């Protein structure tokens with residue numbers, strides 16, 4: 071190919087990866103990520119968009135976390151929180167300028183000094199069944215062994231197929247897929263992760279969100295920035311280019327359900343929001359761990375990205391839906407330890423009986 075300078079070349083993204091710390095330098099923007107194949111794939115997409123929008127070279131700074139090096143189980147280390155806090159520490163320490171997370175892994179509470187600056191266009195939010203021999207959930211034989219490490223997926227599987235044997239599952243995507251056809255008949259994973267890794271062929275069924283509402287924020291990425299940099303260039307421009315208003319609103323509405331419920335309900339929560347005909351619509355489900363009880367609520371509020379007030383809508387909608395779940399007895403099917411039913415949520419409305 072002949073080397074020729076064109077306007078397009080000037081904006082062609084320049085992205086590289088570094089496994090060692092990288093000093094701040096003019097012309098560079100450093101983006102922190104975990105080192106897993108999925109995290110790197112996600113961050114590479116973000117880095118290309120950042121470089122194209124700013125003209126800067128984007129460097130993926132791989133942040134090794136305790137969770138990546140330890141042989142202890144995630145539960146022993148305190149859940150996925152260990153991955154998140156190592157990346158946030160790197161951001162606060164100035165070792166990177168932006169950090170990319172899977173939104174569903176971020177705790178719902180605020181983090182002092184850090185803001186979510188952008189939520190890029192979302193991938194497929196659905197859960198995927200990856201079964202042997204191309205089987206769907208319906209076609210799995212009675213008593214089939216299905217692996218998942220998620221209490222929500224386990225509860226939803228039990229609700230839909232009480233005969234299945236749900237098996238606890240850990241490890242990265244490839245480790246999990248390797249068990250299909252070995253000691254398991256199927257595993258459930260996020261479509262988003264499989265799609266981003268180019269492993270679509272492993273998917274034998276994408277569960278409809280109406281039957282299996284996914285984890286709040288599933289399929290969405292969060293790009294975090296130091297609060298001080300939020301309105302400063304080149305970060306503000308990069309974040310504006312990355313953000314997708316509908317993905318942002320939907321994911322925040324789903325997370326607001328989770329944040330509101332967390333106070334009084336330990337049951338698994340699925341939530342799915344979308345923008346449709348000028349409204350932000352949100353559907354959420356709480357499932358008892360044994361899958362025997364399901365509480366579902368749906369609501370919507372007018373939403374228009376051009377309206378300056380639109381940023382407050384997701385939170386309002388999420389709270390409304392969570393309140394309605396409480397009203398129907400969400401806290402009764404799996405109360406938080408130490409909380410009195412009915413006393414744990416704003417408004418103090420009556421908890422209904424279990425359904």
Ligand SMILES: NCc1[nH]cc(CCC(=O)O)c1CC(=O)O
Pocket residue numbers: 150172173174175258259260262263287288289290291
């Ligand atoms: N908790 C692990 C995790 N965090 C994000 C994803 C997938 C990508 C996404 O949901 O955005 C996964 C794997 C999975 O649930 O299968």
